[in-house]
Amino acid sequence: FPVTINSPTTGAVGVLYFNKRKILDDATFNELSVNVTAAASGTVFYGIYASGANGLPTTLLASGSASSATTGVKSTAVTLALTKGQVVWDAYLNTGAAAGITAFQPIFQDGTGSPIANGVVMLTRTSQTSLPADASVGGVFGLLTSPRIPRVALRAA
Numbered sequence: 003f004p005v006t007i008n009s010p011t012t013g014a015v016g017v018l019y020f021n022k023r024k025i026l027d028d029a030t031f032n033e034l035s036v037n038v039t040a041a042a043s044g045t046v047f048y049g050i051y052a053s054g055a056n057g058l059p060t061t062l063l064a065s066g067s068a069s070s071a072t073t074g075v076k077s078t079a080v081t082l083a084l085t086k087g088q089v090v091w092d093a094y095l096n097t098g099a100a101a102g103i104t105a106f107q108p109i110f111q112d113g114t115g116s117p118i119a120n121g122v123v124m125l126t127r128t129s130q131t132s133l134p135a136d137a138s139v140g141g142v143f144g145l146l147t148s149p150r151i152p153r154v155a156l157r158a159a
Contacts, residue, residue, distance in 0.1 A: 011105035012040065013096045013152055018133070020051070020059050020125040020143075021092045021151045025084045033157040034066050035077035036094060037104040044098025046070045048154045049133045050082060051091040059091040059125070059137035067132075070101035082156070093137070094152035095130055104153045124151055 013019055036048045049065030066078025084090060094103070125143040134140055 011152065012100045012102045013094060015044070015096050015098065015100050016128060016130055018093060018095045018127040018130040018137075019152050020127075020137070021094075021154075022053070022123040023050075023090050023092055025086060025088045025090065028086050029084055029158045031064075031082040031084065031156045032079060032159040033077050033155075034064055034080050034082075035075050035155045035157070036068075036152065037075050037155075038068075038070050038073050038101050039104055040102025041073050042070050042096070042099035042101040044070045044096055044101060046076060046101055046103065047093075047095040047097065047133045048076075048078075048152075049093045050154070050156070051093055051137050053089040053091060054138055057089070058143060059093070062093075062133055062135050062137070063090065065093075065133050070096065070099070077157075091125075091137075092152075092154035093133055094154055095133060097131055105151055 036046055045067055047067045050063045051059035052061045052063055054060035064080040064082040068076035127141045
C-alpha cells in the first residue's frame with residue numbers, strides 16, 4: 003500500500019505491532035532501525051518476520067533491541083537476504099514504558115486509511131515482553147485499526 007508522511011506515534015507497552023511489507027527487488031539488508039522521537043525508560047524491540055502459508059507472521063528473520071531512554075535512531079547490524087515479491091512483516095514492541103517513534107501514515111489504494119477495509123496488513127498481539135522466535139504460536143492476532151503504524155527501516159548493503 004502507498005504510504006504518506008512519516009509522523010510520530012507512541013505504541014502501547016506490551017503490544018507487538020506487525021505491518022505487512024512486500025519486497026520489490028532482490029536485496030540483502032545489513033541494518034534494521036527505528037527512530038525514537040520521545041524517550042521513555044524502557045526497551046524498544048524491532049524485527050522482520052516471514053509470512054506463512056496463511057499470510058500471517060511466522061518465523062523471526064532478523065531483530066534488534068535498544069534502550070528507549072534517549073531519542074535518536076536505534077539500529078542493529080543484520081544480514082537479511084529477501085527476494086522480489088516476498089512478503090514479510092515488520093514488528094515493533096515497547097517494554098517498560100511507551101517511547102514515541104517515527105511512524106507511517108498509510109493511505110490505501112481506495113483512498114481510505116482503514117487497514118480493515120483493505121485486507122489484513124496490520125496486526126497486534128498483546129502481553130508481549132520480547133519478540134517471539136515464532137509469531138504463529140502463543141497468542142491471538144488482533145487487527146490494528148490505528149491510522150499510524152511504527153516504522154521499522156531496512157538498509158540495503
